[in-house]
Amino acid sequence: xxxxxxxxxxxxxxxxxxxxxxxxxxxxxxxxxxxxxxxxxxxxxxxxxxxxxxxxxxxxxxxxxxxxxxxxxxxxxxxxxxxxxxxxxxxxxxxxxxxxxxxxxxx
Numbered sequence: 001x002x003x004x005x006x007x008x009x010x011x012x013x014x015x016x017x018x019x020x021x022x023x024x025x026x027x028x029x030x031x032x033x034x035x036x037x038x039x040x041x042x043x044x045x046x047x048x049x050x051x052x053x054x055x056x057x058x059x060x061x062x063x064x065x066x067x068x069x070x071x072x073x074x075x076x077x078x079x080x081x082x083x084x085x086x087x088x089x090x091x092x093x094x095x096x097x098x099x100x101x102x103x104x105x106x107x
Contacts, residue, residue, distance in 0.1 A: 007015070086094070
């Protein structure tokens, strides 16, 4: 029975050179790119990039506006309310009304 003989270094080099030459020949056989089509593709790519840039900037501006709104709301919540604090008598009357309403619901 004949055993498998691995190719030696020189054979591997020759096979690699053949593969490289074949790939280069395949590239040479391709038709040249039409300059009008290339310019059209580049213009389309540039337009797409500009639109993406505008969307990114709009999203960033919206995000900054949301953050500013949050900060403004937090600052408004942090400031003391303009409502005066109820007097003791008013607080007592509100508490008594709340208890009376609870009792009325239980009945």
